[in-house]
Amino acid sequence: MGFFTDTSVCIGCKACEVACKVWNQVPADAGPTGSGTSDLAELDLLGMSYDNTGDLGANTWRHVAFVEAPPRTPGAGDVRWLMSSDVCKHCTHAACLDVCPTGALIRTEFETVYVQPDVCNGCGYCVPACPYGVIDVRPDDGRAFKCTLCYDRTKHGLTPACAQACPTESIQYGPLDELRERADRRLEQLKAAGVAEAQLYGRDPGDGVGGDGAFFLLLDEPEVYGLPPDPVVTTRDLPGMWKRAAAAAAGLAVAVAVAFVEGRRR
Amino acid sequence: MTSGTPEPADKSRVEPRRKRGRKRIKGSMVPEAEFTSYYGRPILKRPTWKNPDIPVYLWAGGMAGTSSVLAVLADTTGRPALRRGARLVAAGGAIVGTVALIHDLGRPSRFLNMLRVVKPTSPLSVGSWILAPYAGLASAAAASEITGIAPRLGKQAGWGAALFGPPLASYTAVLVSDTAIPAWHEARDELPVLFVSSAAAAGAGAGLLLAATPENGPVVRLGAVAAGIELAAGKALEKRLDGLPGGVVDAYRTGKAGRWNRAAHVLTTLGGLGALLARRSRAGSALAGLALTAGSLATRFAVFEAGIQSAATRSTSSRRSASGSPAASAPTARAAGWRRNAAPRRSPAPDTCSIAPPAPHPTNVIRPARSATSCPRTGLPLQHGPHHLAHRTGGARSTTSAKRSWFDQRRTRALGELEPCPDVHVDHYSDDLEPFLLVEVGGHPLVDLLEILTRGSVSSPGERLGIAQSRLLRVAEQAGLPP
Amino acid sequence: MSRYLPYLAELQPRAFCEVSPELARERGLVQNGWATLVTARSAIELRVLITERMTPLRIDGGETHQVGVPWHFGHGGFATGDSVNDLLSIALDPNVHIQESKALTCDIRPGRTPRGPALRALVEDYRRRAGLTP
Structure with a gap:
């Protein structure tokens, strides 16, 4: 099971971010991730379009990126305002899982990558191992946290909170084969409609991480969204x-x- | 890459990278769009490993690992002072390293979880299984050395520690290079040699510091050779990284890592030469040993800091333009992430949305009502010129033209007309949804009727409408329409 | 209401205004810095978000700049900022009696808004120069 995030229909409402935090009881985070402040009086703007979250981290398991990209053809058309909901990629070959010395990171029966909070001792090895910079240690807690792909929900046959909350079905949850087919169809559709720059990211099981359990349809190069172009486990x-x-x-x-x-x- | 002084060598590195530019627009007349990242933020997370815990552990573990081998061989060749010193250093290094590692954990009370599984894919797991027996054996040997109790057992423990010593000194190279951080991962071929030679230099340095002059022949040679290899390995490492795109090598040359690196070079060179030249002098040997040990510590700090710096600058900078001076325009929301090194994006003349031709983006065009010489409602004359309109984001983008659709009218009404008049106006129109609330079908208000009709299956009319809408969208999707 | 919910406050934690790069250059506004919006009624301070999504309008040959301001902030809660209502006359929606006007003219200048008598002086000055008060 996994996510397919179709950013072409993302409207940047950040419902996924909030739904994720509410369901998983992730603390609200003041300032950029990892700043270590939990005082909400220190909340501040980042000056990055409508993105005041910055990046994924221990306290942000879904992050909506807002990219103000120039038009494809200079001088023609408006600024392209790209939005994308980023999440842990649940790699097929997950570096975080491989390097975890305690076995706290496991692969679940849904082929997702899950941190067992009762085992993690906060060694922090997973943090520099992740090629996407997703997992992080919560400073006040000491343990590493990341998206669980709502393991507690999926175990009971429910859709993960973010996919459930997504109003445009930008975030889709399901078996990976099915999602890949759907993504291919969607890509064809967009290409036929003249969106030449549309591309799938993390879909290919032959890439450096064996394919992502959460893959994306992007409307520009991955770097633009803060994603590594060619991640390798x-x-x-x-x-x-x-x-x-x-x-x-x-x-x-x-x-x-x-x-x-x-x-x-x- | 993003900071620091530009080096002349930069360009040669950058040139081949540009060729990997954007495939899509290659060959077209479009100036190449250059970008660095998402608002210049690094992709990788900063390692949460603490400073100085981890570099100190790398150094102490290496020194201990070498020392336990020294101790065994000193024992065999009849050098009691060197054996004693090396055993103590081995135990001390193991204890210091273990304490530093446990202190580094986010949950130190759970340090025993490290021995919960055996995982060859995790260098830290393997390292824990090396360190745990090593620390026990080295401590036992040292305890026997100090107390004089059970010298036979102490000797056996020493041999055991010597078995685990070299792996302890070398696994840490795998520990740091098995990460996504370029400065560590890309140096994976050189780091084992660097770490082991650094460990040998530290161990030999400690031996020089503690062993008496007549016994120090082996540590003098080991120290000199290790210092030479350490310097050579450092050079080889930089040479390899120098060939890589993205300025990975800068992580070792600039900032804190650069300073540690230079200190390490000086100390190791001095220590290596000093060990050879001053081997007959007790004080000279001790000084040389101190320099070697300190040089090893500086090397570990340099590698650690290089990783930290590398993680912070890894922002897909591989596509930065060589001549890329930031545009001189005012910074915009995207300026941090986007650089365009060619002509300005828009030609200056049609800078603003013009009214005369049918504008391509009607949402951004506000057409003045009628003649636009006086306010349609108040009749006050309009002033033109650079005055500022403030309007609520997403609102008030009305199109006032001679014939407006029903929808347009309704929308305009609901949002209030955008007028370049003084900011006083009262809207007498009712809200959008009110007519719907009042519509009656067969003498029954429509809204109530909807609720009656949908009772049982769906709870509210809003939900009902939502379902209808999503069905409509499905139809659009099946028909292959763009969103 | 949403200002008091941490999960919502962290998403857009401070009052801000959106301006075009052209206006920013003209008025010396800097990204994420402070700006003061002045109308005939009062002045408020907001943080600046410079974006090319805002474009100057050309109306009858004259260039008109837009400033976009979200209608959300106040002194309470976690996400604080000056209230845009201060800039307005009261124009209530007849259905729900919520401030209903959406657009007005203003001036924008860099820097924070003075408080107390200085604020009054600033607005008075604008009124006098605009010919609103003798």
């Missing part, structure tokens, strides 16, 4: 790293030994 290179580390360890032992051997000779 860091553990893809892990076997090579282990080999080199083992060789280095052996080299250390040998070097120390050699230092002694020569010493005895003198």
Whole structure:
């Protein structure tokens, strides 16, 4: 199961953000994510169009981006006001899950990635491992948090809160095969209607993270929305790293030994 | 990349990147749109690992790992002073490292969760399984050394620690390079060598500091060689990163990481040379050892800070233009994220929406009512010129023309007419929905009727309307209409 | 009401006005800085959001700038800011008796709004220059 977020119909109402926070009891966040302030008197504008959330984080599991992009053809048409609801991608090969030393991050029966808050000890390894910069540690709590894809709801056959709240069905929840088909149809539709820049992001199971469990239809390049253009799961290179580390360890032992051997000779 | 002084080398790095520009508009007459990111925000999260906990752990673990090997070999070759010092350093490093790691946790009370699973995909899990037995064995060896109790067991514990020592010194390279942070991940081939040589230098430095002159032959050689390899590995690392797009190498050269790096170079060079030259002098050896150890610590801080800086600048800057000076125009909501290095987006003349031809975007055009020389309601003469209209966002975008559709009229009424008059007007029209509320069908008010009709299945007329609307939209979708 | 709900307040936490880059350049307004809106009745301070979504209008040959202001803020709750109602005369919607006028003329200038007697002086000055008061 997963999300397909069709940003071409997103109206930037931020209902997903609020629904997510209400259902999951995520605290409201003052200032940019990670600033560590929880005093709501310090709330402030970010000066980024209508986006005052900034990015995904421990206290923001859905984030609506507002991009004021120039028209496709300069001088022709209005500013393109792009909105997109970002979320944890629930990667098929999830770096956060791979590197978690405690097994707090697990893959659920819905093929989603879930942090068990009763196991997480806040080591923070998942934070730099995520190629999308999604998961973060809540400073006042110490543990890592991210979108659960409403595990508690999906277990009981309910739609995740954000998809339920989305008024335009920009956020769609369902089996990934079905969503991918739907996304392909939608992309064709948009291309036929002359939206040449429409593209699917994270749909391809052959990409660096094995395809996203939450993928997107974007109306511009991924960077414009703050998404990495070509994310790669860091553990893809892990076997090579282990080999080199083992060789280095052996080299250390040998070097120390050699230092002694020569010493005895003198 | 986004900060710091521009280097001449920048351009050579940037040029090939531009070619990867926007495929879509390549070859067209359109000036290439350059952008950096979403409002310049980094994509990656800043690592939450604490400073100095983690760099200190990297340093202490490496020093301890080397020291336990030194201790065993010193024991075998009959160097009791070196063995004693190395055993103590091994235990001290293990304890300091463990404490630093536990302190770094968000929930230190749950540190035992680290041993909950064995996960080869998680370097931290593997590292925990290395550190835990290592710390126990190294502490046992040191305890035996200090107290003199059970020297045989102490020796065996020392051998055990020596077995775990080299992995302890090298796994930390995997720990940092198994992340998405470019400065760490892209250095994955060089970091093990750098970390291990840094560990060897620190261990040898500690040995020089603690062991007496006649016994220090091995640590002198180890320190000098390790210092040389550490410097070479650092150079190789920078050379590799230098070839990468996105200015990854700047993370090691600028800011705090750059300062630590330079300090590490100086200290390691001094320590390595000092160890060779002053090996006969106790004080000279101690100073050289101190420099080597400090150099190792500086290296760890440099790598740690480079990762932090790299995470902060990783903002898909790979497409920044080489000549990209920010547009001299006023900053706009998108200016932080968007740069256009070619001609201004709009030609100056048709800067504003004009009225004379049918405007392409009627929502932005306000047509003055009738002759527009006097206010239609008050009859006051209108003043033209640069006066400012304030209106509620999303409201009052009316089109007042000779023939308006019913819908337009209704909309205009509801929102109030936008008039360039003094800001006094009273709207005598009723609200949009009121006529609906009053409509009667067969002597029965329509709204009540809707409620009666829909009772049972759907709770409210609003919901009923919503369902009808979504059905209509489905029809549109099936027909293949654009949204 | 929504100003008091943290989940809503954090989404749009401060009163702001939207201006075009042209107007910003003309008046020296900076992104996320303060601006003062002045009408014949009063002046309020808002944060500036410069956006190309706002375009100057060309009306009968003259250039007219627009300033967009959301109708939401006040002194209470978490999301605070000056109330736009201060700038208006009362024009109530006959159905629900809520302030109904949507558009008016104003001036915009950079910086915060003076308070107390200084505010009165500022508005008086505008009235006098506009010929509203002798």
